[in-house]
Amino acid sequence: MKKFEDLHIQEPLKQWLRDKHFKEMTAIQEEVIPLSLQGKDIIGLSETGSGKTHAFLVPIFEKIDVASDYVQAVITAPTRELAYQIYAMAKEVEAYFPSIRISAVVGGKERARDSKKFQLQQPHVVIGTPGRLRDLFLEDNSLRLDKAKVMVVDEADMTLEFGFLADVDAIVSRMNDVQMLSFSATLPNQLKPFIRKYMHHPITIEIGKHQSNNKNIEHVLVPCYHRSYAETILKIMPGFNPYVCLIFANSRKEAHEIAQELRDHGVKLTELHGDLSSRERKQAMKQITQSQYEYVIATDLAARGMDIGEVGFVISCGFPNDLEYYIHRAGRTGRAGLSGTCYALYHEQDDEAIRSLMKQGIPFKHRRFHHHNWQDLRPYGQRRAKKDTEMQKQIAKMMTKKKRKVKPGYKKKREAEIDKLYRRKKRDFIRSKIKEEKKARYKQRAKELRDGNEKA
Structure with missing residues (x-):
């Protein structure tokens, strides 16, 4: 595994990773970071916990120009919790880059407050849910995302699944010459038109087995x-x-x-x-x-x-x-x-x-x-074998009996024999029930006679 120390990145970023005790890169970090630093569009397929958040945060912070007062990187996540989680990781960098501005934009009652804040000063990196980012960008015009050079769509398959891709589409359509990075666990077919529309010769990186x-x-x-x-x-x-x-x-x-x-x-x-x-x-x-x-x-x-x-x-x-x-x-x-x-x-x-x-x-x-x-328990779907009854054995013999010469109408004759067997079985069953009932009635009459003699 390659080490973070071997990356060609700024010393403050390396110190941040050292302080977090990050030494060796995970598989997805090893693949994504160098390509992202080169400005390549990337489709990253990996499970949660593979280290993909730092795989896109490190290249983003390496490219940020703190002297420029506009949004340079946008990161979308389909839920507030995910957005806050990425934001919490990103905020750690402020201790190493004091001039960098990082903002979280999610749903809730903070829209008016966010709108006023962004009218005064734009962040360098903005992390948020697609709907709130779209509102502040296209409706309020308070958050300017059109100059951003990097766009990260985290958990893209879930963004699609829960209907937020249209908001991402509306945002990206207003951007010019943006580097796109899409991360998810899977790559649904419904996501491919979006990828073809906005990503230029993307490199697909798939990490780990299913x-x-x-x-x-x-x-x-x-x-x-x-x-x-x-x-x-x-x-x-x-x-x-x-x-x-x-x-x-x-x-x-x-x-x-x-x-x-x-x-x-x-x-x-x-x-x-x-x-x-x-x-x-x-x-x-x-x-x-x-x-x-x-x-x-x-x-x-x-x-x-x-x-x-x-x-x-x-x-x-x-x-x-x-x-x-x-x-x-x-x-x-x-x-x-x-x-x-x-x-x-x-x-x-x-x-x-x-x-x-x-x-x-x-x-x-x-x-x-x-x-x-x-x-x-028995393996799922495995049914308990039923014991063959004498009648089932006889039917099986009829079905498998070899005939030297097959005469016309033999199938009808075989069906008639099986039907006859069933009728005989039914007749025998009825007879046995009649015998049981006669026996029970006989016992009942005998009991009544005994009881009558005792009373007399």
């Missing part, structure tokens, strides 16, 4: 049977002892309902989803960072890209519509060489999703937690 192949992650299917997700979680909780357990729900409403039911049973947890206010989400992230709770309930949008640290267990409550997000859920554990487990709670309606993931190579184990122990 998370579904991560051998450090154990995937366990857990049947809910008649229980709700919360009831199933409560049942399996004694089966593991997490330092952090990340629980994924498919919607905000579902996340809140599961959280409330678990709280009613005394489970200490925090929530992370879009129904929380900006203040509540900040508080939740602070609690998660400080490891105040063992259980965190989140939606895919809220948790994607978040730096939650070491996660020992993941619980997936059902499966998302886009099964790629199940891979991201499971990929929150089993990192940095550590082992992790993803418990996938399922109902009958999840059969198609499970089979699809199995075809993709997910090695599901099938277990239930019963009588204070984990018990292995």
